Amino acid sequence: MVKENKMDKIISLAKRRGFVFQSSEIYGGLSGVYDFGPLGVELANNLKNLWWRDMVRCRHDIVGLDSGIFTSPRVWEASGHVSGFSDPLVKCRVCQTRSRADHLLEDLGIMADEKMSEEEISKIFDNNRDKLKCPKCGAKDFTAVKLFNLLVKTNLGDFSSENSEPIYLRGETCQGIYINFLNVLNTTRQKLPFGIAQVGKAFRNEIAPRQFLFRTREFEQMEMQYFIKPDEGLTEYQKLKKYRWQSLLDLGLKKENIRWHQHENLVFYAQEAFDIEYNYPSYGWKELEGIHNRGDYDLTQQSKGSGQNLTYYDEEKKEKITPYVLESSIGVGRLFLAIFCDAYDEDEIDGEKRVVMRFHHHIAPVKVAILPLLRKEELISGAKEIFANLCKKYSCQYDETQSIGRRYRRQDEIGTPFCLTFDFDSLQDKAVTVRDRDSAKQKRVLISDLEKYLEERLN
Numbered sequence: 001m002v003k004e005n006k007m008d009k010i011i012s013l014a015k016r017r018g019f020v021f022q023s024s025e026i027y028g029g030l031s032g033v034y035d036f037g038p039l040g041v042e043l044a045n046n047l048k049n050l051w052w053r054d055m056v057r058c059r060h061d062i063v064g065l066d067s068g069i070f071t072s073p074r075v076w077e078a079s080g081h082v083s084g085f086s087d088p089l090v091k092c093r094v095c096q097t098r099s100r101a102d103h104l105l106e107d108l109g110i111m112a113d114e115k116m117s118e119e120e121i122s123k124i125f126d127n128n129r130d131k132l133k134c135p136k137c138g139a140k141d142f143t144a145v146k147l148f149n150l151l152v153k154t155n156l157g158d159f160s161s162e163n164s165e166p167i168y169l170r171g172e173t174c175q176g177i178y179i180n181f182l183n184v185l186n187t188t189r190q191k192l193p194f195g196i197a198q199v200g201k202a203f204r205n206e207i208a209p210r211q212f213l214f215r216t217r218e219f220e221q222m223e224m225q226y227f228i229k230p231d232e233g234l235t236e237y238q239k240l241k242k243y244r245w246q247s248l249l250d251l252g253l254k255k256e257n258i259r260w261h262q263h264e265n266l267v268f269y270a271q272e273a274f275d276i277e278y279n280y281p282s283y284g285w286k287e288l289e290g291i292h293n294r295g296d297y298d299l300t301q302q303s304k305g306s307g308q309n310l311t312y313y314d315e316e317k318k319e320k321i322t323p324y325v326l327e328s329s330i331g332v333g334r335l336f337l338a339i340f341c342d343a344y345d346e347d348e349i350d351g352e353k354r355v356v357m358r359f360h361h362h363i364a365p366v367k368v369a370i371l372p373l374l375r376k377e378e379l380i381s382g383a384k385e386i387f388a389n390l391c392k393k394y395s396c397q398y399d400e401t402q403s404i405g406r407r408y409r410r411q412d413e414i415g416t417p418f419c420l421t422f423d424f425d426s427l428q429d430k431a432v433t434v435r436d437r438d439s440a441k442q443k444r445v446l447i448s449d450l451e452k453y454l455e456e457r458l459n
């Protein structure tokens with residue numbers, strides 16, 4: 001029997017337990033789009049809320065924003081996306097499968113990336129044609145490399161058939177931040193350095209979406225753009241790097257599974273670019289978060305495009321400056337997948353094998369499961385009363401089906417930190433059995449002490 005690898009197990013658990021579904025599955029699936037199920041949406045919301053807490057609530061110097069997904073097409077012309085936001089595409093002449101030229105080269109260990117020009121990447125691709133095989137049929141017969149634009153076009157506002165100017169779904173959330181720079185500056189009276197943060201959907205017409213949640217066509221970004229004086233670049237960049245690294249560790253990601261990666265090929269405007277990579281099972285080290293010093297490129301481009309002066313009046317120097325931008329950008333899907341891989345564990349309890357998701361308590365989709373030992377009226381009503389009290393504070397699950405052992409395993413598999421069992425003794429001693437997910441140890445706790453007990457352990 002072939003041993004199932006860890007990533008296969010994770011993907012199958014994600015589906016089986018209602019974390020992640022393929023989009024439009026009953027119609028055969030829509031490639032590159034996924035739906036979060038009942039537990040997935042809880043986990044994703046926890047990740048977004050914690051990011052928001054770290055990046056907005058705990059920072060007097062950062063404010064939030066929620067800009068539209070539709071924006072003027074001028075925004076994407078100014079940002080360079082209309083002309084330059086593209087992936088290098090090749091097509092297999094035998095089976096017609098489309099692939100990304102940079103990915104095929106990468107699989108051979110040859111450095112290539114999407115920031116290279118069409119000529120640059122064509123040259124590298126052509127020099128290696130004898131080694132490059134179609135991932136589907138194995139043929140070595142590819143078309144020439146062609147750049148393919150990633151922006152997703154819509155027909156919003158187009159009520160005639162001849163109108164040719166498309167409105168795009170945004171390709172990244174940060175442009176919504178740049179175009180609101182003056183609005184935020186004028187309404188909040190922030191002084192440099194200050195940041196604007198946003199969580200929201202972005203869309204890319206990926207040629208070959210792959211690797212589960214890692215590369216999708218519709219995804220959610222958590223981005224913060226930090227505006228600084230140009231000469232503050234180095235210190236502020238170091239501070240942001242340190243802050244984001246710690247923030248990921250606080251989510252429970254293991255230190256040995258994340259690392260810094262410095263970009264070798266910087267885009268022409270970038271001052272400095274580091275990624276935090278995660279060591280995904282089967283995929284290897286891949287970008288989880290980007291932390292980049294983008295210089296004054298973004299505000300300069302949107303100033304040129306709009307004709308508005310996106311500058312800041314520096315009171316010390318008595319002059320107008322275009323701030324530099326430090327960007328921190330992480331995808332909800334990529335973080336979700338990293339968290340999922342990190343939490344996955346198998347062990348043995350009393351000679352029985354189990355799968356346990358060791359989610360950090362504050363990101364676990366369900367914090368407390370409340371279980372009547374048997375389906376008896378008096379036990380059910382006792383358990384439901386506890387549920388009614390705790391559900392206002394924590395995400396709880398009530399479950400009365402199957403044996404208590406099976407129910408414990410199910411809660412382990414979705415990473416619930418605590419199970420409370422209401423049994424016949426509970427009617428007398430007014431206490432429940434509290435079972436800890438990680439150790440499987442059980443303890444008797446008075447019902448009247450439950451809130452305090454959980455608060456000490458969950459918060």
Ligand SMILES: [Zn+2]
Pocket residue numbers: 092093094095096097134135136137138139
């Ligand atoms: Zn082929």
